[in-house]
Amino acid sequence: RRAGPDDLWLHAVDAPGSHVVILSGGRPVPEAVLLRAAQLAAEHSAARDEAGVLVAYTRRRYVRPIRGGRPGMVTYRREKTIRVRMSD
Numbered sequence: 349r350r351a352g353p354d355d356l357w358l359h360a361v362d363a364p365g366s367h368v369v370i371l372s373g374g375r376p377v378p379e380a381v382l383l384r385a386a387q388l389a390a391e392h393s394a395a396r397d398e399a400g401v402l403v404a405y406t407r408r409r410y411v412r413p414i415r416g417g418r419p420g421m422v423t424y425r426r427e428k429t430i431r432v433r434m435s436d
Contacts, residue, residue, distance in 0.1 A: 353409035356382070358389045359422075361402040361429065365393025369408065386430045400433050 351357060354374030359367040368389040370377055382405070390401035406427040414421040 351408040353407065355408045356385070356405055357408045357411050357424070358385050358403055358405040359424075360390050360393035360395050361404050363393040363395035363401070365389065365395070368392075374407075382430065383432065386432045390432050390434060396434065398434060400431050402429050402431050404429050 351369040351371065352373060355372050356370040356377060357367055358370070359365070366389065368385045370381060370385050386403040386405065389403050390396060393401065395401045404424065404427040406424050410426045411422050411424045414423055
């Protein structure tokens, strides 16, 4: 609810879990910030025990709830992905 249309939204691919939002307002995001946000999304997902987790990110404007879906079920487009390694 707090994310604006140009903020970045991140979520682990094909794994239930929390999403992460970077309040960027459309401004460029440093790679270190993007990587840390992706790590948080991976850590708070069902894939947290995997060696590496693929995390999708896109602008919030491209995320939509699935009509008739359970709470938290969304679809998104124009995404990019980043793979994060999970550490012990």
